[in-house]
Amino acid sequence: MKKNILFILLIFIFITESYPQIQRFPKPDFESGYTQPGPVKTYPRSVSWEYVDVAVLLIALFLSSYFALKKRSRKYIFSLMIFSLIYFGFFRKGCVCAIGSIQNISLAFFDKTYVVPLVVIAFFTLPLIFALFFGRTFCAGVCPLGAIQDLVILKPQKQSNRLNHVLGLIPYLYLGLAVLFAATGAEFLICRYDPFIGFFRFGFNQNMFIFSTAVLLLGVFIARPYCRFLCPYGVLLKWASVLSKRHVTITPDECIQCHLCADSCPFDAINTPTPERYPGEPDKGKRQLILLLLLLPLMIVTGGWAFSKLSVPLSRNHYIVKVAEQIRLEDTGQTTITTEFSEAFRGTGMPTAELYNRAALVQSRFKTGSWILGAFLAVVIMSKLINLTLWRRRLDYEPDKGACLSCGRCFKYCPKEHERLLELKGVSLLE
Amino acid sequence: MPEDKSPKYHDRRSFIKNGLNTTAALALGGIAGFTITRSTKGDMVWQIDPDKCIQCEKCAINCVLYPSAVKCVHAYAMCGYCKLCGGYHQPGTKRLDTAAESQLCPTNAIKRTFVENPYFEYTIDEKLCIGCAKCVKGCGSFGNGSLFLQVRHDICVNCNECNIALNCPADAWVRVPADNPYLFRGEVRESPTATSESGDV
Ligand code: SF4
Ligand code: SF4
Ligand code: SF4
Ligand code: SF4
Helix, strand or coil: CHHHHHHHHHHHHHHHHCCCCCCCCCCCCCCCCCCCCCCCCCCCCCCHHHHHHHHHHHHHHHHHHHHHHHHCCHHHHHHHHHHHHHHHHHHCCCCCCHHHHHHHHHHHHHCCCCCEEHHHHHHHHHHHHHHHHHCCHHHHHCCHHHHHHHHCCCCCCCCCHHHHHHHCCHHHHHHHHHHHHHHCCCCCHHHHCCCCHHHHHCCCCHHHHHHHHHHHHHHHHCCCHHHHHCCHHHHHHHHHHHCCCCCCCCCCCCCCCCCCCCCCCCCCCEECCCCCCCCCCCCHHHHHHHHHHHHHHHHHHHHHHHHHHCHHHHHCCCHHHHHHHHHHHHHCCCCCCCCHHHHHHHHHCCCHHHHHHHHHHHHHHHHHHHHHHHHHHHHHHHHHHHHHHCCCCCCCCEECCCCCCCCCCCHHHCHHHHHHHHHHCCCCCCC | CHHHHCHHHHHHHHHHHHHHHHHHHHHHHHHHHHHHCCEECCCEEEEECCCCCCCCCHHHHHCCCCCCCEEEEECHHHCCCCCCCCCCECCCCCCCCCCHHHECCCCCCEEEEEEECCEEEEEECCCCCCCCCHHHHHHHHHCCCCEEEEECCCCCCCCCCCHHHHHCCCCCEEEEECCCCCCCCCCCCCCCCCEECCCCC
C-alpha cells in the first residue's frame, strides 16, 4: 500500500517536473550581486472567516424563526433581512449561498475527486433543518436573494391561481437541470444565471447587470419573482416546510373568518376556507384521483423517455463533449474552421480516441440523468394534479405551508393580532 | 364531512406527517453525512494550470470583476533576462526601448529595469495588469515561458462557479486548497488533489 502511494507520488512529481518547459535562453550569471526576487503569493481571506459566516447564518436562522413564530414582528424580520442582505449579499459578495450549494452537494455525490468545503455543507443543510422545524424562515430574513427582491415589492399584482400553479412548476425543472448539470460535471447552472450576483459584486459586467435590473423591475409588480418561479432551493425548502413541526400563523389566536387578511399576502400564499359542500354532492374527486394514480406509471415512463431524447443536446454543455464534437467535425472533414477549443485540445497531445471515450462516458451519464429528470418531472406534475383533486376541508384562513415565506406581512391585518398587541401593552380589553 | 373532524383522522394525519418529517430529517442527515466524507475543513479556490492555458485572452474579459482577478505572474528563476523580451516588446519592433508603442502590454503594466549588461529585469505591476495574457503568449513563443497567468486570491471573490473557468477553451481551471492556492511555473506542485473543472472523466 505504502509502496503504491510512493510510486504514485513519484510519477506525479515526474510528470509535473518533466513538463516540457522551453528554456530557450540560459539562466544568466549575474555579477553585480543582483538578487532575484522570489515569487509573490497572496492568500484568500483566512478560513476562520468561513466559520464566522456559518455562525452568522446559524444566529440569523434562529432569530428569523424567533421573530416570525414567537415575537410575530414584521419589523424585526425586516431589520434582520436588511442585515442579511448587507452581510451575505454585499459583504460576502453572495458566494457561497444555500441555493448554489445544491450543486456542490450534487457534484460531491458523483465526482470522487471533488472535495467540498464543510462550510458549503453547512450552508446547504442548516436552512433545510430549520425549515423542517419552523417553515421557510430562511426565506423571510436570511436569504440575500430573497431580501433584495423583498425590498422592491412596491405594487404587487395578484396573478390567477392557475398561472401561479403553472409557473410554480419551473423551479422543479430548474432544480432538476441544475442537479443534472452539476452531477455530470458540466457546469453550475444556478451560479451562471444567478440574477443578483451582479449587484452584490458591483462587477460592472454589463450583461449581468442588465439581467439583474430586469429581474428587480419585474419584482416591483410580481412579488419575489425569483423566489416563487425559479429558485431551486425554494423547492427543497417547500418540501421541508410542508412537513414542518411548527409554522407561522396569520392569527395569534383563533381565526374568526373576518376575511381581513385574505389579500394581505403579496405572494398569494394564503389559503382561504373551502366552501361548504352540499350534502349529497357527488364526489368527482375520487374518480379523478383513481384515474391519475393509474396514469402515474405511464407518465413516469413517458417523461423519462422524452427527456432521455434530450440528453444529447443537454450534454453539449459539458466541456469534454463540446470539444469531442468539434474534433469529430474537423477530423471527418465536415468543417475546416478550427476553434479555440479544438486548438487547445490538440495542444495537449491527448489521443482523439481517449477524448471520444471520455465524451461517450459523459453522454451515457447524461442519458441516465435525463431519464431520471424526466421521470422526476412527471412525478412532480402528477402530484400537483393529485393534490388539486384532493378536497380538504379548511375552515380558517391559513398560510400555505409550502408557499408561505414567513415574512410576517399578514400579521397586522388580523384583528386578533391587534388584541394581542394591545394586551402586551397592558391595555385590558374588558375595560 | 364530519368524519374529517374526528380526532382519529387528525391523529392519523399528524402521525404520517411526523413520520415524514423524521424521514426528511434523516435523509438530510444522510446527505450531509455522505458529503462530509468527501469534504475538507478549509476552502477550495480557483486556479489556472499554466501548462494548460492557451492564452486566449478570455481571462481579461470574463471575470466578474473589472479589472480581472487574473494577473500575470513572473517566475524570475526561469527568466532569461533578455534584452529583447518576447513578453515585453511588440513583435518586430525595431526599438528595444521602453517607449509605449514598442510595448506589447496594452496597459504598460510591465516595468523594465536594467540589471547589468546585457540583462534586464521585468516586473509586473499587478495593479495595472488586466490578465489579457498577451505577454504570456509572447514569452511562451519567443522566450522561456517564465510569464504565466494566476488568479490572485487577495482580489478574487471566489465565485462558486468561476465565470472564466466556465468559458476557458483549454479547461485549464482547477479547484485548489485555499491554503496552497498557486500553481506556479517552475515549482513542484504540492497540490495533487486539485480538481479539474470538468470532473474526473
Ligand atoms: S425562495 Fe430561494 S431566493 Fe427566495 S428567499 Fe427562499 S431561498 Fe432565497
Ligand atoms: S407570512 Fe403571511 S404575508 Fe408572509 S408569505 Fe406567509 S402568508 Fe404571506
Ligand atoms: S481562459 Fe483559459 S486559456 Fe484563456 S487565458 Fe484564461 S486560463 Fe488561459
Ligand atoms: S472566481 Fe470570480 S473573481 Fe475569481 S477569477 Fe473567477 S470570475 Fe474572477
